[in-house]
Amino acid sequence: MSEVSVGMIGIGCLFALMVLRTPVAFAMLIVGYFGYLFLEGSRAASAVMLTETYSAVSNYNLIVVPMFILLGNISSVAGFSRALYDAAFAWVGRFRGGLASASVLGCAVFSAVSGSSVATAVTIGKVALPQMKRLGYGDALATGSIAAGGTLGFLIPPSTGFVLYAILTEESIGRLFMAGILPGMLLMALFMGTIALIATIDPKAGPRGARVGWSDKLTLLGKSAPLLGIIGVSIGGIYAGIFTPVEASAIGAGLVTVLAFVMRAIGWKQFKVAVLETLKTSAMLYMVVIGANVLNPFLAVTHIPETLGNALVGMGLGAYGTLVLIILAYVVLGMFLDGLSMLVVTIPIVFPVILQLGFDPIWFGVVAVIVIEMGMITPPVGLNVFVVKGVAEDVPMLTVFRGVTPFLLAMIVGLVLIIAFPQIALLLPNTMFN
Structure with missing residues (x-):
């Protein structure tokens, strides 16, 4: 049996194990x-298991995972996420679909401290969904905006x-x-534009919120300022070259801890x-990294990547034709596997x-x-959809997917724009490091 055949059997066994709910x-x-x-x-197998396990857990860069999760x-336990949401609602809640837009805005800001899609969706969902239900928002728009906004936690730094x-x-x-x-x-x-379009077509889906005076807007913004300041220090410090991502994670976790106790x-x-909770999540992610480090040498000796x-x-197909093929494969896999x-x-x-x-x-x-x-957010798995369904128990799953x-x-439009204009992604890193 050739090495490539062994590799293909191994990949098949990998997917079979995951289908059987093996972590x-x-x-x-x-x-x-x-x-x-x-x-x-x-x-050789025992040597790989030992050396790769040690290499994974001793990786200095992995420290950012538990620090940013903490x-x-x-931030969630201390209620800082609620302050972010209240400030966002005060500024955009008066517009059609404003509460849903505030939820997306809150998700985007909270993503800068969580690094997790699920944590973002749960945290903002618990705050926003009861408010949207109270104001008469349509179930589809309310749950859809939270599920979609939560995905920003996997993209906006610090991203696991x-x-x-x-x-x-x-x-x-x-x-x-x-x-x-x-x-x-x-x-x-794009998400906020989508909400505005839906609320314009169907005003009942996203009614306007109450008008908030300027003094109240500034007061609510001030309450969220400490956490916004921590985000600015950690992410801004990385961009300015003042400290590394690992240092930024430790500084951010330390500052928010001190702030929570002082307040x-x-x-x-x-x-x-x-x-x-940080230990549980970090242990899971460390195990994923260890598993990947053990799997990679096997894939290397089977020459699967080279053959593919x-x-x-x-x-x-050309470079972009091949890229489209890879993306389509990701879309199909996304229907059955979680992101990590x-x-x-x-x-x-x-x-x-x-x-x-x-x-x-x-x-x-x-x-x-x-x-x-x-x-x-793609059926049948759609992890964020199930998370939001867990918060909005009375909403049918089909309604959430709708x-x-x-x-x-909107995400497809964003993806096309980033493929067509790579500088959207490369401008900041090239400016920072060149």
């Missing part, structure tokens, strides 16, 4: 270890998707963080809850192809993350 980290560990054992022997968890992409491809986390800012703002604007927004009990690259180039699973399973295979085609790896990281975001459809179209 993706352990599915990759099983396939990577036993596949390498079959091809190279027990001594930053988001404390970018951290994993950087580790898998050995690209700069700082450059990827900067590359996600303008595309994130573009998607936010008496949390006690030791709430702090303990935030820390425990030659096959795609041999099809004669797609990222760690596919990047080792498609990344060599992207380099061979001459595409910028930082730009492709943004494209890949956006396509993965689309999978978060609500995200216009936002999915």
Whole structure:
């Protein structure tokens, strides 16, 4: 049996394990270890397991994961996310669909402290959905805006998707963080434009909120200023070159912790809850990285990436034709896999192809993350849809999927723009590092 055949069987077993609900980290560990054992022997397989596990957990850059997760968890427990939402609603709530637009705006800002799509959707959803229901918003628009807005947590820095992409491809986390800012703002604007269009066509779907006076607007903005300041310090410090992403994560987590205690927004009990949640999420992500590090050597010895690259180039589709084919494959996988699973399973295979085609790896990281975001609101899996359904228990699942459809179209428009104009993603990282 050829090495390529063994590799294809291994990939098939990987997907079979995930279909059987095996956690993706352990599915990759099983396939990577036993596949390498079959091809190279027990001594080599054991060496890979030990060295790659140590290499993964000792990676200095991975510190950004628990630090930014802690930053988001404390912000949520302390109620800072509610202050962000209230400020956003005060400024845009008077427009048609303003409450939904405020939800998207709140998601975008909270994404800058959470780095997680699910955490963003849950946090803003718990605050916004009851308010939208009280004001008579349509269920489809209310749930769709939260589910779509939550996907920004995977794109706007600090993004766990970018951290994993950087580790898998050995690209700069700082450059990827900067590359996600303008595309994130573009998607936010497209989402808010979609809400305005829906509310214009059907005013009952998104009625106007109460007018808020300038003094109240400024007061609510002032209440959100401390967290906005922390975001500015951490993300702005990276852009200005004052500190690295790892240092920024620690500074942000430290500042929000001190701020929460000084303002008496949390006690030791709430702090303990935030820390425990951070440990659980971080342990899961570390296991995913370990699994990917064990799987990658197996894929390398099977020559799957090289074979796939030659096959795609041999099809004669050209660089952009091949890119479209890869994106379509991501869309299909997104219907069945969650975002992190797609990222760690596919990047080792498609990344060599992207380099061979001459595409910028930082730009492709943004494209890949956006396509993965689309999978978060695409049936039948649509992780963010299920998360929002958990918050809005009385809304039928079909209604939630119907609500995200216009936002999915907006994401396609955003993706096309970023492919047509790569500088949308590359302007900030090139300005920062050149």
